[in-house]
Amino acid sequence: MMDPKFIIAKRVAKELKNGQLVNLGIGIPTLVVDYIPKDIKVLFQSENGIIGMSPLPEEGLEHPDLTNAGANYVGAIPGAACFDSALSFGIIRGGHLDLTVLGGLQVDEEGHLANWMVPGKMIPGMGGAMDLVTGAKRVIVAMTHTTKGEPKIVKRCTLPLTSIRRVDLIVTEMAVIEPSKEGLILKEISPEVTLEDVLKSTEASLIISKDLKVMEV
């Protein structure tokens, strides 16, 4: 089986639509860039202040003033634009960002995401995540289905929420799940696992879609 993170990134890449403005979070979301279909052109925004970010064209071309939100050196496409953090988060909070893909620690039955702290253990801070989840037109959570065998899709988040906005899609290596008013709708299952496997690895109740599909990766 492929490394889960590549399966997730590959599946998320299919969600991108031509012409979208997209912000990819650190970790698995960053990998999405490698799987974008050839016929799809998107613009990448990074919250540290750029639209038109691209991968570093080659080693040796690093510029100390051009990085992504994880401080990794990147490139820029012709026609890129830079701006300060106030405009950058204005773009995010103001609904001008079409899609954000973020990592997650937990998502619950209401579609609420928790991804910024584990009280008493790990407190990285929310960075731009709270603004991204609150403001982006579409939010996809890209995360492994479980961590150390523990389900990450839970009845109710035990970790502090990132936002009370319902995320739009959860993509794991096992399944694609769409949070809705009625609850979490299981839309796709990986060809590598059974429905039973998914249900066992999920604490939250899942509504099985009438149109349940095999996850294409």
Next chain:
Amino acid sequence: MMDPKFIIAKRVAKELKNGQLVNLGIGIPTLVVDYIPKDIKVLFQSENGIIGMSPLPEEGLEHPDLTNAGANYVGAIPGAACFDSALSFGIIRGGHLDLTVLGGLQVDEEGHLANWMVPGKMIPGMGGAMDLVTGAKRVIVAMTHTTKGEPKIVKRCTLPLTSIRRVDLIVTEMAVIEPSKEGLILKEISPEVTLEDVLKSTEASLIISKDLKVMEV
């Protein structure tokens, strides 16, 4: 006797201090620029989005994209900077403007200025005046002492106020008056008029400064 507006402009010019950032309103305040002492260098801000405005160097050099807040063609000094209206009013409201000189319809005993409308008659609107009076570090009102024989320095403004901030100085062709907690302090009288003339032309009570001077113009 000199035209009152030139007397006022000339006296106001003496209030400018080296290195200040100054915004001059339309009308009499605009004339101040012609009387700035040679040893004083100030920067002029205009609320339509420039610091470093200068008079038009000569006719024929008008540029359609470079005007003052009255839509008159101006020049720019080397080292000028342009910006949008949000930053322009951020500079004003945020306390970064050292001085504004504005025209007035009325000023009252509390030092409150009214200069943006005469209900039922003339309603030009406040433009940037409310922000300027509220935000500038120092506000000087430059206006004629009376209009059609009616005092403009009154007990209490009958016209709608521009701000509840007490202005710092009133300069007319007859007198220089400093609003204070205690009331309006008469500081200087024009050599062309008597104390009696000033008191007769002023509706508000004036506290005569112990250090009353002759207005130098």
Next chain:
Amino acid sequence: MRLLNVEEAIKMIPDGAIVMIGGFLGVGSPNTLIDEIIKQKRSNLTIIANDTAFPDKGVGKIIVNKLAKKVIVSHIGTNPETQKQMIERFLEVELVPQGTLVEKIRAGGLGLGGILTPTGVGTIIAEGKQIMNIEGKDYMLELPLKADFAIIKAKRSDCNGNLVYSLTARNFNPIMATAASTVIAEVEEILPVGTISPDEVHTPGIFIDYIVKSR
């Protein structure tokens, strides 16, 4: 970003639309677009702009042609026609201090629910407004402003819609570009992508839906 001719661009705007128009007393106004609004007699408009300029300039022409039913502006003093139509009750005029107006538009564009400003506190424009005391000082709550359309003017654009403004013609244009459902930018020249440095861009192209060339 799509390039349009001016006729197509103005055809998108329906009668009765809320339209933001850039410019300061006509400087930095999208004049080609304004002239076409008049030509196509787009009417019953609500105009959000800094001012109503002069009778023969910028937003002023829309007023003179009686195409606006309401204006939200900071100043009408340079266009006698505005006050005349206001007195005749043909035109509704909402006056907002200039710095507050631009922050309201910015709040609308950048997803803020409102801002607190000291400007106007204690004056007649504070009537009916919520006052909040923050650390001993009174501020007025001002709510966001958005529009159906923004028509703005820039000096240059690249083919991605990245905009650069010129001198004091910038004014309200970059802020309005963020705050309307559809944004039409009029520009004097359109350059190849890559000819405007990322650090020079004043308005990123993602805010711009359509570009029209100035006539």
Next chain:
Amino acid sequence: MRLLNVEEAIKMIPDGAIVMIGGFLGVGSPNTLIDEIIKQKRSNLTIIANDTAFPDKGVGKIIVNKLAKKVIVSHIGTNPETQKQMIERFLEVELVPQGTLVEKIRAGGLGLGGILTPTGVGTIIAEGKQIMNIEGKDYMLELPLKADFAIIKAKRSDCNGNLVYSLTARNFNPIMATAASTVIAEVEEILPVGTISPDEVHTPGIFIDYIVKSR
């Protein structure tokens, strides 16, 4: 604007000062000034910054050298030393969402009494905060942030202090330049007045009190 050497510049900052520091994970941070803060052991600082960067980079070095008593930041995850000092109760950490942090600083700099943001509503960071419902949506009132000093980094300055930033090194720098009593800008090059076009200037020189050259 006055040119200073780095020693003089940092001597102005007293122990216990509130200091804003530009940069995003060290990119666009005033490293020459930061190194001098460490050299002069300026201590008990309250730092307002986007993040605490890495132990060997940007603001991170100030943390590692135990010179801060409090940080107001959006992220500490890349610097384990920050969390360690927080747990040891040596360092107070106030976490603020990045978009809220920059708006709080902007409000402080540009004279607003606060802003309403939807970010954080319903989460633990909303505890004790005032919630306001505007047109059916909840927003959180966030108050302005100001500082005694801002130390920022730009690429270039002219002799009037007009600043130009480079690419993603811009980030918080222009906003912080508006919000401190004393603003010290570190720049890589200082150009004659008139060599930076008015339309290219990112931060007008009036915001800048002192310029220091990067080492």
